[in-house]
């Protein structure tokens with residue numbers, strides 16, 4: 001072999017080796033590659049299998065080959081095992097848990113099968129809870145290895161609106177769903193508690209025909225397709241009315257008010273055609289959706305594309321009639337409940353309508369105004385009570401921060417007093433006496449409020465009443481006294497609120513939970529009397545009323561003013577600041593000016609025993625008409641009062657009764673009973689009862705200072721004797737027997753029975769009494785007294801003088817006699833009298849004298865100097881005659897029977913009206 005060949009063979013050998021080496025290398029790589037590719041394919045398969053879910057993969061035709069491929073067998077098996085494992089817990093417990101949950105949250109017609117309730121009107125009144133869920137069908141988890149059905153229910157009333165979307169094919173199923181839900185809701189509650197509105201863009205009639213029997217009972221309103229705005233307006237109005245009328249206590253929703261549902265739910269069903277609504281309707285619908293739930297408005301929106309900014313549950317019905325809903329999510333397929341049996345729906349609706357009519361026609365009575373259990377409500381945010389009924393449904397009056405005061409109007413006989421009784425009874429039954437206090441003032445002639453105070457025939461009294469004023473039409477001051485009391489209480493509350501750094505009563509109650517902060521409702525019947533004259537009383541009343549009306553709202557002080565003729569009260573209407581605060585208006589038939597006339601003339605047409613209740617300052621949209629039950633007949637209010645009286649706390653005091661026709665009994669007056677011996681101190685003289693809320697006495701303190709004498713001015717012995725008797729007996733109570741001297745001089749015959757009686761009473765109390773009847777001895781008495789005082793002043797007697805009270809009836813009768821001068825001293829009796837008046841008080845000798853005229857008193861005093869009479873009380877004497885003795889305000893005094901004008905120049909800036917006491921025992 002040539003060397004050349006040898007080389008070539010070697011090269012070829014090398015190449016062969018190389019080739020083999022390459023081939024070997026390549027063969028290796030391909031196997032590796034194949035293995036890798038298989039592994040990757042298995043991973044991919046597992047990703048698809050687990051990503052889409054085993055079910056989806058099993059059903060996917062594109063994966064059929066892969067599923068059959070033995071290469072993936074293991075992955076498939078493992079995924080199937082894992083699926084069963086993953087669902088195990090759910091399969092074992094989930095459906096049962098859900099079933100239990102729905103059963104608990106959706107009792108009765110809310111979830112039970114229709115055959116158990118369809119056709120039987122409901123009984124629930126909302127007070128014992130509202131189902132939280134309402135059944136729509138049966139759910140199944142898509143992809144669960146063993147299918148287990150469970151009930152699917154959606155939240156509705158007060159919680160969530162409902163949005164249903166369907167396709168052309170499944171629209172009937174969607175309508176059946178709506179009908180189903182409506183019947184469940186309608187059959188759960190008492191007929192009347194659910195009102196349905198239906199609007200269908202496509203048809204005037206046709207949607208939900210089975211519900212039509214409800215129309216006759218006013219429970220279904222079908223709206224014109226072209227008038228969606230009317231329905232939306234109506235719903236908006238309703239929301240506003242609920243906010244101003246029902247949610248007055250600061251509650252955020254009707255549901256939060258609690259108790260028996262007073263405001264019916266309104267379910268508005270809107271059927272669309274998958275086209276958007278007009279922009280304006282869209283916006284209005286959004287507003288209704290946003291604010292409606294709190295006001296009890298429920299929307300069912302079917303096939304209308306909307307976005308709403310409030311809780312809404314969505315049910316989507318696919319073309320194959322299966323559904324999904326947001327409650328259960330996309331993995332649950334819902335098989336909606338079958339449509340209700342066609343013929344039974346109208347029958348069930350007819351039964352509901354009949355029941356509703358029956359309720360509506362039932363004459364609602366005073367007893368129907370009352371809650372089942374008394375005194376459960378809190379007045380922290382306000383008070384709310386039904387006062388009457390509209391078609392069997394209660395109509396409420398609410399007083400709170402937003403509706404602070406009420407104005408009631410109606411001509412005589414229209415039922416104002418009856419209305420007040422209905423309102424007060426309804427309130428008193430709901431709020432305990434420590435939640436609500438009543439101040440009741442009746443300017444009417446007659447005693448319509450006397451019922452509330454203990455009486456001779458009926459000893460019970462209304463536990464909430466703190467003050468009852470009757471027969472006050474001549475004592476308008478009493479109205480001022482009440483308003484002044486309220487103004488003081490308002491300030492007291494404002495101060496307390498400030499201390500707790502809050503502004504409103506509700507917050508104060510939170511900060512001071514143990515404090516006593518009830519709401520106060522002050523009722524003034526025929527309040528126009530208060531403003532009846534152009535005088536000081538009207539001016540004061542107007543000013544106080546303005547104060548209380550403006551600032552009382554946040555302090556829980558509410559005024560209820562009623563009048564047969566509101567139009568005549570100039571002082572009231574002229575002041576818009578007062579008037580605007582009276583946002584609650586109640587108009588009885590033919591009431592004038594109470595509602596916002598002339599636009600709102602609803603009171604004109606009002607039938608007998610009805611009232612327009614309006615919480616919106618009387619504008620027309622706020623009108624609610626109510627029939628007011630008889631609350632004054634026997635067995636109504638009186639019966640309630642007896643029951644409440646029995647329930648009253650043992651330590652609750654009786655209301656203060658101010659009866660203008662009664663003479664206050666001295667011995668019953670708290671100020672009199674509280675008098676104790678003063679033991680050398682200055683005693684207090686009680687002259688009569690002041691017209692104030694506490695029923696306090698008019699007082700004069702007999703200090704040892706000049707001027708501490710009392711003059712009674714007037715022509716009538718009875719008036720004078722009442723004052724002098726009360727004064728002397730109150731003094732007697734402040735001295736131990738023997739410590740003080742009483743000298744009674746009666747110079748007019750008509751007063752002598754009074755003087756004798758007083759002497760007897762004083763002696764009965766253990767005191768020494770000198771009684772002088774007639775003129776004889778008067779001169780001596782005056783001269784001797786003057787002499788003793790002079791001696792004491794000049795220090796001749798040395799001892800401290802004992803108290804001596806000179807009670808003189810008809811002082812002026814002795815004038816002529818006293819004028820005579822003593823032939824030796826040239827001093828007259830008048831001089832002596834003046835000495836007694838001038839220097840007596842410093843020496844503990846005080847005159848309590850009756851002069852039968854202003855001029856007659858002047859005659860007894862040093863000319864032009866009237867200071868020696870520091871306190872006086874005048875009866876039948878015109879104001880201008882009293883000017884010399886008191887401030888300018890006395891000018892306004894016009895005398896009236898059994899009332900005196902009292903002024904103490906040491907204590908008062910203005911005079912007060914006083915009622916003389918009955919000192920007991922007939923003369």
Ligand SMILES: Nc1ncnc2c1ncn2[C@@H]1O[C@H](COP(=O)(O)OP(=O)(O)OP(=O)(O)O)[C@@H](O)[C@H]1O
Pocket residue numbers: 410411412413414415416417418419444564609610628629630631632633
């Ligand atoms: N809702 C009612 N149902 C039945 N009777 C009523 C009703 N309201 C009032 N009455 C009766 O009508 C009469 C007059 O009613 P009420 O005294 O309440 O009227 P008023 O407006 O206060 O009249 P006045 O101012 O003259 O006293 C009473 O006898 C009362 O019993």
